Amino acid sequence: MAMTLSEKVFRAHLRDEPFPGTKVLGIDVVMCHEITTPIAINDLVARGKDRVFDPAKIKVVIDHVTPAKDTKTAQQGKILRDWARRQGIRDFFDIGRNGVCHAIFPESGFIRPGYTVIMGDSHTCTHGAFGAFAAGVGTTDLEVGILKGVCAFREPRTIRVNINGRMPEGVHAKDVILRVIKELTVNGATDCVIEFHGEVVNAMSMEGRMTLCNMAIEAGGTSGVCMPDEVTVDYLWPFISSGYKDKKEALKDFEKWRSDEGCQYVKVLDIDVTGMSPQVTVGYKPDQVKDVSEVEGTAVDQVYIGSCTNGRIEDLRVAASYLKGRTIAPTVRGVVSPATPRVFRQADEEGLIRIFMDAGFCVTNPTCGACLGMSNGVLAPGEVCASTTNRNFNGRMGKGGMVHLMSPAVAAVTAIEGRIADPRKYGKGGVK
Amino acid sequence: MKEFGGKVLFLDRSDINTDEIIPAKYLTEISKEALKPHMLEDLKLEGFDPRSPEAKEAGVIVTRANFGCGSSREHAPWVFEVNDINVVIASSYARIFRQNMFNCGMLAIELPGETIEKLFAHRGGAKISVDFKNDRLTIESAKGKETFDYPISGFDKALVEAGGWVDFADAKY
Incomplete structure (x- = not known):
């Protein structure tokens, strides 16, 4: 059978x-x-x-x-x-x-x-x-x-x-x-x-x-x-x-x-990705998903790159490709948590850690971190986080906070602009 | 065999997740009892107050679809257990939460949406008693009394009878 x-x-x-x-x-x-x-x-x-x-x-x-x-x-x-x-x-x-x-x-x-x-x-x-x-x-x-x-x-x-x-x-x-x-x-x-x-x-x-x-x-x-x-x-x-x-x-x-x-x-x-836009969640359920164009311009207080969803070397490479030579908006706190020591070391050897730091990101040790609001990166009530994590539940990253789930590419350009942004505007490899 | 039932707490919303049942910041506790004051603390539900008598005195929760979605934390059934709630009745569950309930020897009863609707009609001072032996529950309120059969698998029933999965598995494997 x-x-x-x-x-x-x-x-x-x-x-x-x-x-x-x-x-x-x-x-x-x-x-x-x-x-x-x-x-x-x-x-x-x-x-x-x-x-x-x-x-x-x-x-x-x-x-x-x-x-x-x-x-x-x-x-x-x-x-x-x-x-x-x-x-x-x-x-x-x-x-x-x-x-x-x-x-x-x-x-x-x-x-x-x-x-x-x-x-x-x-x-x-x-x-x-x-x-x-x-x-x-x-x-x-x-x-x-x-x-x-x-x-x-x-x-x-x-x-x-x-x-x-x-x-x-x-x-x-x-x-x-x-x-x-x-x-x-x-x-x-x-x-x-x-x-x-x-x-x-x-x-x-x-x-x-x-x-x-x-x-x-x-x-x-x-x-x-x-x-x-x-x-x-x-x-x-x-x-x-x-x-x-x-x-x-x-x-x-x-x-x-x-x-x-x-x-x-x-x-x-069946999903056809041809012509698909970057996706971003709104609200408190992970199926509340919109094309980035529909949420573009939403101001954020924090950008978090990491977690079991998107804290691996490829994710850091993608994010860094947009951040290279740029700095994040002064209104934004950028936090990146490489998922493992090996990812951290590799990111260091490839110069990615330097790019994140030059851009104004805080680089933490490998940890689940801000994802579930029980260690670092907790939001204050009313704050918004653009996050590469997996859950946007009410209170997930701190009571009264709002989490928008997205890819490392969207997170990186959002950090640069201080508002949810579309990585496609930056062209291949983040070169505008 | 323990008694299942009590005053009903109605939670009129689908997709209530485990972060709402017990926020992650309390997962640093290593005793179930310490979770007690924080049940449903972050629940997003119009008019709900976790400190209300309805919440404090409840023995049963009646709710909608996909209850307990999200994290695998067994702290969700535990926070109910230490608040003397040992029955949840919903139209559907997230798999892990449902399993966790039975693994703890508690009841996660699944009933069709129409039956849940009938239970909601008793809102305001309702009580539910469960006849575990006969897979039947009775709701009683000012509006009267109604009895419903509920489905339960042989395995889930055996888990409750054994007092949970650890005892069941320890005896058998």
């Missing part, structure tokens, strides 16, 4: 079906951060079950509030740190080596096609970019994942999104996913996996694909998914080369996970 990628992953990982429609899967990677894991750890300790199913399959990072800002966050970090040491978890990323979970774990080669991945974080869907089934879960699911290496799911149905056409200059993966969310609406993909296909996706880097999959949850999706191909193999090659004769053999192995011809989709959505 023809199967989708996630149906294949479910079949390969099925441990139990305790009730019809409930599938208990074995989990390949259980990822943990300091916000949702400490309560699970404390509960395991209280139950006298302070153990882990397999320390090699557990990946841990402190990323949401780092360095700790107060006693409470210091305590969260300590609980996680002590636990990782106690349990012999080697892949623990502490301060100095830490970065945003959904950037640092893929960058470390932890995710492979066909894997099952869970984390106590809704943007876990990012990792589906590698052809994995990757789902955000709550602390209880995480706790069971840590203890038993299993997680229960209703088998998701799959929505296929075909993205074709020619990507216009100034339009990026973020614009495409905002358009997809606008079409699907905020709950159009609930209990569904969103598969991204088409020539635009095929031509995208892993970074671009992660941006797409990252926001599947904003349409309610369980996981975003891209089909593993040569791009996937190239990205993972440093981590997998010892296991395969050559890239061709790896590709053949990965391709077995691709959705079959004739598999069942509950919905097919």
